[in-house]
Amino acid sequence: MTTRVFSSGIRRREDPRLITGRASYTDDIKLPGMVYAAILRSMYAHANIRSIDTSAAAGQPGVIAVYTGADTEGALNGLPCAWLIPNSDLKTPAHPAIAKDRVRYVGDAVAVVVAETRYQAEDALEHIVVEYEPLDAVLNPKDAAQDGAPQLHDDAPNNVAFTWAVAGGDADAAFADADVTVSDVITLPRLIANPMEPRSAIAQWVGATGELTLWNTSQNPHIARFLTCVVTGVPEHKIRVIAPEVGGGFGSKIPYYPDEAITAFCSMRLGVPVKWTETRSENYLATTQGRDHIEEVEMAATSDGKITGLRTTVYAGLGAYLSTAAPGVPTILHGLMYSGAYDIPNISGTIYGVFNNGTPVDAYRGAGRPEATTLIERLVDVLAAELGMDPVEVRRKNLIPKFENGHDVVTGLTYDSGDYGATLDTVLDAAGYSALREEQEQARGEGRLMGVGVSTYVEICGLGPSQVAGAVGFQGGLWESAIVRFHPTGKVNVMVGSSPHGQGEETTFAQIVAEEVGVGVDDVEIIHGDTDLTPMGWGTYGSRTTAVSGAAVTLATRKIKDKSKALAAHLLEAATEDIEYEDGRFFVRGSPDQHKTIQDIALMANVAWDMPEGMEPGLEASAFYDPPNFTYPFGAHLAVVEVDPATGQIDLQRYIAVDDCGVQINPMIVEGQVHGGVAQGVGPVLWEGVVYDESGQPLTGTMLDYALPRADGLPDIEVQSNTTPSPHHPLGVKGVGEAGTIASTPTVYNAVMDALRPLGITRIDMPLTPEKVWRAMQDARNGG
Amino acid sequence: MYPANTTYHRAGSVAEAVQLLADNEGAKVLAGGHSLIPAMKLRLAAPQALVDIGHIAALRGISLEGGSLVIGALTNFATIASSELVQANAPVLAEATGVVGDPAVRNRGTIGGNVSHGDPASDPPTALTALGATYNVSGPGGERSIAASDFPTGLLENALQDNEILTGVSVPALAPGSGSAYVKFPHPASRYAVVGVAAIVASQGGSCSSASVVIGGVETTPTRASSVEAALVGSDLGNDALDAAAAAVAGDFTGDPMSDIFASDEYRRAMAAVYLRRALGIAASRAG
Secondary structure, three states: OOOOOOOOOOOOOOHHHHHOOOOOEHHHOOOOOOEEEEEEEOOOOOEEEEEEEOHHHHOOOOEEEEEEHHHHEOOEOOOOOOEOOOOOOOOOOOOOOOOOOEEOOOOOEEEEEEEOOHHHHHHHHOOOEEEEEEOOOOOOHHHHOOOOOOOOOOOOHHHEEEEEEEEEOOHHHHHHHOOEEEEEEEEEEEEEOOOOOOOEEEEEEEOOOOEEEEEEOOOOHHHHHHHHHHHHOOOHHHEEEEOOEOOOOOOOOOOOOHHHHHHHHHHHHHOOOEEEEOOHHHHHHHOOEEEEEEEEEEEEEOOOOOEEEEEEEEEEEEEOOOOOOHHHOOOOOOHHHOOOOEOOOOEEEEEEEEEOOOOOEOOOOOOOHHHHHHHHHHHHHHHHHHHOOOHHHHHHHHEOOOEOOOEEOOOOOEEOOEOHHHHHHHHHHHHOHHHHHHHHHHHHHOOOEEEEEEEEEEOOEOOOOHHHHHHOOEOOOOOEEEEEEEOOOOOEEEEEOOOOOOOOHHHHHHHHHHHHHOOOHHHEEEEOOEOOOOOOEOOOOOOOHHHHHHHHHHHHHHHHHHHHHHHHHHHOOOOHHHEEEEOOEEEEOOEEEEEEEHHHHHHHHHHOOOOOOOOOOOEEEEEEEOOOOOEOOEEEEEEEEEEOOOOOOEEEEEEEEEEEOEOOOOHHHHHHHHHHHHHHHHHHHHOOOOOEOOOOOEOOOOOOOOOOOOHHHOOOEEEEEOOOOOOOOOOOEOOOOOHHHHHHHHHHHHHHHHHHHHHOOOOOOOOOOHHHHHHHHHHHHOOO | OOOOOOEEEEOOOHHHHHHHHHHOOOEEEEOOOOOHHHHHHOOOOOOOEEEEOOOOHHHOOEEEEOOEEEEEOOOEHHHHHHOHHHHHHOHHHHHHHOOOOOHHHHHHOEHHHHHHHOOOOOHHHHHHHHOOOEEEEEEOOEEEEEEHHHOEEEOOEEOOOOOOEEEEEEEEOOOOOEEEEEEEEEOOOOOOEEEEEEEEEEEEOOEEEEEEEEEEOOEOOOEEOHHHHHHHOOOOOOHHHHHHHHHHHHHHOOOOEOOOOOOOHHHHHHHHHHHHHHHHHHHHHHOO
């Protein structure tokens, strides 16, 4: 019977198994005869390998094999970069799965031990003797790009992997003519993604059939299959990649890593299944990280606060090698977003992608867009201070007016729909903005450092039209497909090529099918994460799963509905055009009592006793959806902080998020995404950041030193939303997975700087740890 | 996260544990495991043997004996923090054990293991030192007591001799009229104290009759703030007196400073003065 569940906050069907420990992750899988790999990683950030002696390790108890780069050379191809941005002089230095002659970051794989147990493999690692010749290392991405810096790759002079420019209008002229210009230098620290589940891989090679099965913690198993084919040489149709339950990724499980290639290599050499699972310590070294930007930015404006230009020079740290999607993150996903929610007529940016002796950097929740939004929104506040205007007024003056179907910005994007002023109004109302400013005046009078921060944002998501993907050098498509299969009993399986890993699409996709054809939501099962069971898809990232994969589910279900109408017409002895549909029932117009339910149709289609001439049996449909444009969710966030003048500690007291992600399928899941996103965006402002010493040793190697956001550091997040449907999407949805992360970094940063304004402090590098704030206050008080 | 091979022994009594330590070269005592096991998982520690004292029932529990609290080494932080005996007789210890780590750590970590490990940024040793506690020890030579202030001999080093086990702590009950407080600046990641201050003041007739102030997290062993104590005794414990006393702390840092990427030694000393002043304010308000 019909259950209307669309736009309803029904509980996530994923949760019972997840929160009771009944989910099965890659590391839970045990195969007969399986053996265990452990990887020896470089302890130097930069060194030549003089020699490796594995003989003692090979003789340790339980050890089956020890391999080095000399063994994998020729057997494994180098790891490919899959986002070859054009017009950037992109360099793609070799990235061997196991380093042979030179290591370039602490964590670079040097050797692998395969043993009967994981403990034996770990013990044997200690018996491998590597003789290193240490080299100078460089970590700061701007320093790395200067003459004389230690060089990582011979084919990337000055460590510059690419130089990419974005331009629209005439920025230089705008700055020359400006009434006022402001500038800033913004650093976005290198971040560790920290999914609850570390990465893991099991490879099972069956020599007799030439088939390779890879269980893998992947956000995109079809891409993993494609790249496994490229690296191992096993033909694509002989590879099966299974992403079982995946415990979060935040972008770090998009890339194809050396580790799964090594695991596959070991299985192919030994003919038995091999499991490798990283430890948390390894995760902190060998799993891709995010951000690492140094942004030199300036804004031009008229004296009454109209923004006329934006210029940036950005040094984006890439780590030691190009990870799978790395070049696209600080360019396409960053520079094209420089207009934000504003009409900025003149924009120019130059982005240097720079190798440094750190863990490779790739997409991390928000991927390029928090880095863009932070610089725009920070500059707006700096401009407001320069002009003596309320930062909200500067924003209002520059916001793109409401539009319902397309707005071009000078970076070349066409935003789909927006009502940016409405979300700003909503957040100001919810916060009681003018009362907050009065409260702030009073607090300042008492010597208290209270701050209010506001940020708007627009994000590009729902990635994306495949034609655009090709034009910007992404080595794949960005469409999704779905198969909707009705069984004789009227129950439904939906197979999708995307691969949700915590976002809740097993629930929301069932809501879509239930909405479209009136089955119960519990009658729909979503199958994903197995390249043998699901149709092609490009994966779960970039807030695209509901927007793109969900659209494919919608279109496939609509095909089911069309076929059901035709079959109902035949069974009811009517013309198809006379059949109406309502709440899961097909009936002849005007005679709703004479009807066939969707379950009746499913049964009749599957038994096929009485099909109309030319109609195929079964009730199954597939759809391929390639979006005509990106989607552009947006919003406005506000934070209230108070800084302790004695200690520099920051108390985040209120956080209000108003997001417009288009039509919402499940508002509870939307709210959850906003909560988590906000926490991850606040992280780098207040706590998070990888720290290396001068030799490239990470000093934040464990959770004792790397400070993650925790519940007790966050207020109750107040969430509201507006709804501006995407004009080009079948359901009007846009996506929300990254919204909170994109908005909260500038919001909280602006709030802290607002609190410190009476002291004349205008910038402090993130994270704003208490000592940094205290020192800035000391300096300010000492007239510094 | 995969410790090296080790041999596990379970001791049924303190005497047996001492003997097992003597019989197994390189053995370490395992209690709650909250310091030792993580170190073993990171292979920062690889003891050849473990002597688990976690099943010796005699080492568990809290009692009041002759004006002192006696707390068995295996008593966990949560039990101490919620103990009415501790709250009544050594409230500063209840406060300090109540802010160790998180609830899971407090339910598993033990006072004996904590004190023996001697992390200078841990909360309980700071409070115990301020309280004038003594640590009860058993070893091949029998039983002895070591004053809390004499126990640490350097960073993660202590006065225990070979094959000695800390069996419990004795804490003299606070005198009537005393007020105390433990305040802490927690590290955002580890939740250890960047600065932790235990302050105890007693007031008689409007004048401070005694003071005990100890600071953790700033030096490699807990710092007794003798200058602060001297400034407090005889004062009226009013705001001006507390300000002056707190300012005196600068002269008390004479040991090896602590510093890390989160907080330099300079910052820790500055924050010690701030947190000390806050602790004194609370303690004074509770005195009398």
